[in-house]
Amino acid sequence: MAVVQDVHGHGHDDHHPTGIMRWVCTTNHKDIGTMYLWFSFAMFLVGGFLAMGIRAELFMPGIQILEPELFNSFTTLHGLIMVFGAIMPAFVGLANWQVPMMIGAPDMAFARMNNWSFWILPVAASLLVSSFFVPGGAAAGGWTFYPPLSTQGGMGVDMMIFAVHLLGASSIMGAINIITTILNMRAPGMTLMKMPMFVWTWLITAYLLVLVMPVLAGTVTMLLTDRNFGTSFFNAAGGGDPILFQHIFWFFGHPEVYIMILPAFGVVSEIIPTFSRKPLFGYSSMVYATASIAILSCVVWAHHMFTVGMPTVGQLFFMYATMLIAVPTGVKVFNWTATMWRGSMTFEVPMLFSIGFIFLFVIGGFSGVVCAIVPIDIQVQETYYVIAHFHYVLVSGALFAIFGAVYYWLPKWSGRMYDEKLGKWHFWLCMFFFNLTFFVQHFLGLAGMPRRVPDYALQFADFNMVSSIGGFGFGLTQLLFLYIVIKCIRSGEKAASKPWDGGTTLEWTLLLLHHIIALKHLQSLSNSVREVWIHRAIKLKK
Amino acid sequence: MSHGTGHYYVPSPSKWPIVGSSALLFLAFGAALTMNKVEPGYWMLAIGFAILTYLLFGWFGEVARESESGKFGEQEDKSFRWGMSWFIFSEIMFFAAFFGALYYMRQLSVPWLADMEHQLIWPGYTGGWPTAGPGITETFTPMGAWGLPAINTMLLLTSGVTITYAHWALKKNDRSGLKKWMLATVALGIAFLCCQIYEYGHAYADLNLKLTTGAYGSTFFMLTGFHGFHVTVGTIMLIVIYFRCAAGHFKPEHHFGFEGVAWYWHFVDVVWLVLFIFVYLL
Ligand code: HEM
Ligand SMILES: [Cu+2]
Numbered sequence: 013m014a015v016v017q018d019v020h021g022h023g024h025d026d027h028h029p030t031g032i033m034r035w036v037c038t039t040n041h042k043d044i045g046t047m048y049l050w051f052s053f054a055m056f057l058v059g060g061f062l063a064m065g066i067r068a069e070l071f072m073p074g075i076q077i078l079e080p081e082l083f084n085s086f087t088t089l090h091g092l093i094m095v096f097g098a099i100m101p102a103f104v105g106l107a108n109w110q111v112p113m114m115i116g117a118p119d120m121a122f123a124r125m126n127n128w129s130f131w132i133l134p135v136a137a138s139l140l141v142s143s144f145f146v147p148g149g150a151a152a153g154g155w156t157f158y159p160p161l162s163t164q165g166g167m168g169v170d171m172m173i174f175a176v177h178l179l180g181a182s183s184i185m186g187a188i189n190i191i192t193t194i195l196n197m198r199a200p201g202m203t204l205m206k207m208p209m210f211v212w213t214w215l216i217t218a219y220l221l222v223l224v225m226p227v228l229a230g231t232v233t234m235l236l237t238d239r240n241f242g243t244s245f246f247n248a249a250g251g252g253d254p255i256l257f258q259h260i261f262w263f264f265g266h267p268e269v270y271i272m273i274l275p276a277f278g279v280v281s282e283i284i285p286t287f288s289r290k291p292l293f294g295y296s297s298m299v300y301a302t303a304s305i306a307i308l309s310c311v312v313w314a315h316h317m318f319t320v321g322m323p324t325v326g327q328l329f330f331m332y333a334t335m336l337i338a339v340p341t342g343v344k345v346f347n348w349t350a351t352m353w354r355g356s357m358t359f360e361v362p363m364l365f366s367i368g369f370i371f372l373f374v375i376g377g378f379s380g381v382v383c384a385i386v387p388i389d390i391q392v393q394e395t396y397y398v399i400a401h402f403h404y405v406l407v408s409g410a411l412f413a414i415f416g417a418v419y420y421w422l423p424k425w426s427g428r429m430y431d432e433k434l435g436k437w438h439f440w441l442c443m444f445f446f447n448l449t450f451f452v453q454h455f456l457g458l459a460g461m462p463r464r465v466p467d468y469a470l471q472f473a474d475f476n477m478v479s480s481i482g483g484f485g486f487g488l489t490q491l492l493f494l495y496i497v498i499k500c501i502r503s504g505e506k507a508a509s510k511p512w513d514g515g516t517t518l519e520w521t522l523l524l525l526h527h528i529i530a531l532k533h534l535q536s537l538s539n540s541v542r543e544v545w546i547h548r549a550i551k552l553k554k
Numbered sequence: 555m556s557h558g559t560g561h562y563y564v565p566s567p568s569k570w571p572i573v574g575s576s577a578l579l580f581l582a583f584g585a586a587l588t589m590n591k592v593e594p595g596y597w598m599l600a601i602g603f604a605i606l607t608y609l610l611f612g613w614f615g616e617v618a619r620e621s622e623s624g625k626f627g628e629q630e631d632k633s634f635r636w637g638m639s640w641f642i643f644s645e646i647m648f649f650a651a652f653f654g655a656l657y658y659m660r661q662l663s664v665p666w667l668a669d670m671e672h673q674l675i676w677p678g679y680t681g682g683w684p685t686a687g688p689g690i691t692e693t694f695t696p697m698g699a700w701g702l703p704a705i706n707t708m709l710l711l712t713s714g715v716t717i718t719y720a721h722w723a724l725k726k727n728d729r730s731g732l733k734k735w736m737l738a739t740v741a742l743g744i745a746f747l748c749c750q751i752y753e754y755g756h757a758y759a760d761l762n763l764k765l766t767t768g769a770y771g772s773t774f775f776m777l778t779g780f781h782g783f784h785v786t787v788g789t790i791m792l793i794v795i796y797f798r799c800a801a802g803h804f805k806p807e808h809h810f811g812f813e814g815v816a817w818y819w820h821f822v823d824v825v826w827l828v829l830f831i832f833v834y835l836l
Binding site for chain 1: 561562564565566567568570571572574575576579582583585587589590591592613629632633636637640641643644645648649650651652654655659660662663664666667670685686687688689690694727765766767768770771775776
């Protein structure tokens with residue numbers, strides 16, 4: 013140990029900027045992970061502010077605070093910011109912190125590019141946010157920006173298109189970095205099938221990103237040239253078709269929803285074994301389930317287009333393919349449950365969020381299967397039922413997993429413990445207000461309330477008021493989260509290097525080895541010493 | 555492990571990413587403003603391109619220096635290989651979106667627009683390919699395959715061969731052969747681009763074939779345009795590699811900078827072949 017501490021001082025030989033430039037120029041995966049997470053939280057607040065606007069307008073029937081056009085901009089930017097600004101960067105932040113640690117790599121494979129992937133995000137965010145203030149206002153055609161709505165509209169739409177380009181570039185760079193790190197930089201002995209589930213899910217997610225983000229870039233490019241240079245991709249008069257856009261968009265869009273949920277599966281697969289004090293049940297089936305979800309997710313996109321019109325064979329194919337995804341998803345839920353079975357469980361905040369995740373994500377999965385049934389989807393498409401569905405998978409799915417991950421790893425990241433009591437408050441308030449907001453939306457949708465409208469018929473009034481109250485509560489609850497995190501970083505109790513006795517992955521068990529590797533002085537150890545450390549760690553994991 | 559320095563090279567803090575982001579900031583805002591004819595847009599674009607040029611020289615220059623000072627061992631080399639492969643895969647998917655659009659228009663939307671129901675909306679439209687769609691009445695002549703495009707195919711295929719000769723020369727440490735073949739590859743790339751520019755002029759001036767010529771014009775110019783853009787980028791990279799070769803960079807057993815560009819060039823080559831078949835021939 014003494015040797016290790018000795019060399020700690022001169023890990024990097026070159027100059028290290030301080031102050032703000034430390035963050036701007038950094039090549040350290042931990043710094044970059046931290047920036048990703050804070051950025052994502054800031055975007056979460058911006059997107060949340062827009063959501064509050066939406067719920068305030070929908071609090072009562074009639075138009076009160078947002079003109080219809082502005083209301084549409086609010087929903088559009090809410091969706092775009094939450095998907096691309098909050099959820100995706102949060103998971104990349106988690107990957108930045110955890111993947112190198114969990115596989116025993118000194119850093120990400122391309123440390124400088126890693127920094128660039130992050131610093132592209134604020135540029136994209138500033139395009140999105142400032143588009144509210146240009147003539148014509150922000151894009152208002154929905155986060156899916158279908159033409160012909162999106163071929164109309166002013167400069168705000170062009171700014172949104174460039175923002176999507178940049179976000180895509182950032183994601184592709186990030187994904188290539190993660191894949192390369194995982195494939196090329198595992199510690200000796202860390203074979204693929206010994207990798208923690210979080211790393212596996214990220215490997216597959218990154219593959220999906222490289223597969224579909226360029227397609228999104230192509231789509232928005234066609235939109236851009238249709239808008240500004242007179243091409244006819246989405247214009248029937250020129251032989252194109254607006255529905256072509258929907259196909260290409262959803263070829264990206266459906267894998268995209270798995271890009272947002274697979275890392276969440278990974279997080280939950282780490283947390284549940286730790287607090288059940290049992291290894292993950294069915295590790296290899298988990299890997300194969302993840303891979304099959306990823307493959308299937310590429311051939312189901314037209315379930316978003318059932319009402320657009322397509323041949324019956326097409327409808328049947330996309331219906332069955334979509335329902336098939338429920339099978340590997342079910343395998344996962346089974347495995348998590350089986351992991352808890354007869355475990356000596358404790359219910360710290362990360363575990364609470366994970367169990368909450370399982371309950372509520374399953375509800376979202378079921379409503380997804382309901383939507384996948386063509387005759388039903390023809391009824392519920394473009395209603396609040398779909399809104400309820402994807403908030404159950406995205407908020408109580410992806411977001412809850414992110415919260416769980418933050419509580420789980422915060423002691424590791426900051427060296428301090430969060431306030432367990434406040435954390436439990438955060439969880440239960442989230443649970444309560446989330447369901448208050450979104451459960452009633454199932455009823456609204458089934459009763460026929462359309463989505464993306466600023467006003468509605470009187471019979472929807474009561475449930476909308478309930479939903480709005482829930483929404484405000486959920487929004488306020490997140491300020492508590494901010495307080496908990498800041499309190500932890502500033503004045504939390506010192507955390508043990510292994511705060512969770514059930515943790516077995518490298519970031520907990522291999523502190524010493526990790527530091528040695530991080531110091532890049534692995535070579536100064538004799539080979540046998542190194543091997544011993546690694547094997548001990550891998551045995552612990554098993 | 556036979557690493558150059560014995561550990562994975564993690565570059566120290568760098569200003570290049572933020573320089574890149576400021577270039578993107580100017581370019582994105584500049585382009586959005588320019589497209590909406592707001593004056594400062596042009597200036598912002600110009601500034602953006604200036605910063606971008608500075609970035610490319612600076613960042614790649616730094617990587618080249620790192621490489622030459624022996625910072626990259628076997629494991630780093632492998633990272634570059636993985637990285638470049640996945641980057642090319644992402645490029646393939648980007649082109650796939652446009653080929654998909656071409657397929658959809660030719661096989662689906664154009665026939666639909668010409669079917670019985672649509673006779674009510676577009677009476678007399680008969681579909682077929684090439685077409686500018688039912689609503690665009692200006693006539694145009696499609697681009698033939700066996701003139702310049704065929705020559706261009708030859709040029710690119712030959713350049714694929716010359717770059718392979720250059721690679722062999724490099725591996726045999728035959729530096730003069732290396733430079734000669736690199737120069738030939740660059741020349742072929744530039745010749746391709748000249749033909750392409752001439753072809754575009756011909757299309758606009760003589761064939762009345764424009765970007766605004768409906769389905770055919772959109773797919774023709776966007777596919778060949780993005781390909782041409784990639785050839786331009788590839789040629790610039792080849793030129794840089796040529797100068798690096800001339801400066802004595804790369805060793806017979808260690809030259810991923812060279813190989814990465816060669817991979818990219820082959821990729822551009824293959825895209826052209828697909829394009830030649832589906833855009834020009836069929
Ligand atoms: C068992 C798994 C799932 C099934 C069967 C399923 C099915 C569906 C179907 C059929 C729709 C289209 C509904 C319509 O527009 O009428 C839909 C919409 C949606 N789903 Fe899922 N889904 C599943 C999981 C997920 C997951 C995991 C996520 C994200 C994490 C997700 C996010 C979304 C989103 C965002 C939309 C709405 C898109 C829009 O129109 O704006 N889904 N889902
Ligand atoms: Cu979907």
